[in-house]
Amino acid sequence: MVTKTLSIVFVASEVDGLIKSGGLADVAKALPKSLKEQGHNVQIVMPAYKTIAGRDDAEIILTTQLEHWPHTAYQVRSLSIDGISVFAIESGDYFERAEMYAENNQAYADNGERFAFFSAATLDLLPKLLNKKPDIIHVNDWHTAHSLFIEKNAMRKMSFTIKPEVCYPFIMQCLKVFFITMKLLVCLNLSLILFQKRR
Secondary structure (H helix, E strand, O other): OOOOOOEEEEEOOOEOOOEOOOHHHHHHHHHHHHHHHOOOEEEEEEEOOOOOOOHHHOOEEEEEEOOOOOOOEEEEEEEEEOOEEEEEEEOOOOOOOOOOOEEOOEEOOOHHHHHHHHHHHHHHHHHHHOOOOOOEEEEOHHHHHHHHHHHHHOOOOOOOOOOEOOOOOOHHHHHHHHHHHHHHHHHHHHHHHHHHHHO
16 A cells, blocks of 8 residues: 555556557556556556547547647547556647558658657646646656657746656667757757848
8 A cells, every 4th residue: 555645647659458569568558557556646648549449439638739839739539548547649640640650661750750749748738637747757768758858948837847757768769869859959049040140
């Protein structure tokens, strides 16, 4: 029996029982289930892939847009697994694909953008759907690593902040995402400098 009930949000790109490609999905189901059985308040956030059974019949509980640039519109569908609430994020064609990450052994070229959006939308939806800030936001694998960068650098005005507990590092993927992000920031800074010079 726990001495303190924690509010825990578990963020993952796949969850066994809804959609699965590997071991991450096993952890994303088993760990929240175990924490709930110990008495904690647990929610899961994941993408609303079109291949999830029953997705289109699931209730839409939020229709909104990112509060920060680029203000991408999205909606959240309510799913569940083993009695745990699942917030499934749906937006444009990001998750309207035949597979989760790749087709014909070729990763989707915009995977970095897709999961950067997923991380941003996760942080954006939490103040809109939860009555209080979670004690822990548990991020997993490179798909959710963006959330640490976004919270620190782009969302300081959020009504609450992230407390990362575990981020399983896939080093090469994280480095790739990091360098893509750095390139985007450099391009943005150069654009601002050129714009100011023209003025």
